Amino acid sequence: GAVVSQHPSRVICKSGTSVKIECRSLDFQATTMFWYRQFPKQSLMLMATSNEGSKATYEQGVEKDKFLINHASLTLSTLTVTSAHPEDSSFYICSARGTSGREEQFFGPGTRLTVL
Amino acid sequence: GQNIDQPTEMTATEGAIVQINCTYQTSGFNGLFWYQQHAGEAPTFLSYNVLDGLEEKGRFSSFLSRSKGYSYLLLKELQMKDSASYLCAVSDSNYQLIWGAGTKLIIKP
Numbered sequence: 162g163a164v165v166s167q168h169p170s171r172v173i174c175k176s177g178t179s180v181k182i183e184c185r186s187l188d189f190q191a192t193t194m195f196w197y198r199q200f201p202k203q204s205l206m207l208m209a210t211s212n213e214g215s216k217a218t219y220e221q222g223v224e225k226d227k228f229l230i231n232h233a234s235l236t237l238s239t240l241t242v243t244s245a246h247p248e249d250s251s252f253y254i255c256s257a258r259g260t261s262g263r264e265e266q267f268f269g270p271g272t273r274l275t276v277l
Numbered sequence: 278g279q280n281i282d283q284p285t286e287m288t289a290t291e292g293a294i295v296q297i298n299c300t301y302q303t304s305g306f307n308g309l310f311w312y313q314q315h316a317g318e319a320p321t322f323l324s325y326n327v328l329d330g331l332e333e334k335g336r337f338s339s340f341l342s343r344s345k346g347y348s349y350l351l352l353k354e355l356q357m358k359d360s361a362s363y364l365c366a367v368s369d370s371n372y373q374l375i376w377g378a379g380t381k382l383i384i385k386p
Binding site: 205266270 | 310312317318319320321322325364373374376377378379
């Protein structure tokens with residue numbers, strides 16, 4: 162099956178700093194990538210959808226100036242959490258959908274962000 | 278609005294069979310997915326149904342009835358490692374995945 166990597170897997174940062182999370186599709190081209198956030202014991206919450214070469218589409222309530230998404234190539238999307246605060250601490254997961262015509266999303270392993 | 282319903286938690290015994298139901302109301306339908314998620318990990322793909330009927334894959338099977346807006350995931354010969362959350366997700370008319378809250382499955386010896 163398709164493989165999606167995410168880096169870093171875990172990050173601890175101070176309040177006010179910015180954190181960049183990378184999501185890569187390793188063996189397929191991902192025309193669309195998705196960024197999710199998941200708080201403990203809750204379901205996935207879609208933050209934004211990004212298509213290669215165009216601006217990301219953010220879900221209602223997600224600040225686009227705080228969560229910067231760049232989908233510069235068919236294999237890489239990045240999420241930057243700017244001026245992170247403790248309430249941004251969460252599990253961030255990316256997924257990618259390829260060009261094969263199947264609609265399943267392949268998930269990266271997730272990034273655990275802790276803001277002190 | 279769009280809505281996915283599945284039970285919050287289920288308990289079953291090792292070696293037994295369990296059925297996890299999912300009902301949905303969405304704007305359009307382009308398939309239904311089941312994912313497994315172990316605590317602290319990302320979801321992993323289990324199955325995809327876009328036509329009515331049963332899809333069998335080893336110990337896991339998934340059923341879909343589009344007219345009823347209903348699906349179930351059937352797990353046979355339960356193993357302790359099957360303890361996880363099972364997420365039902367529907368692809369709507371915009372190919373956006375609408376996620377259920379997940380069913381936490383607890384397997385007891």
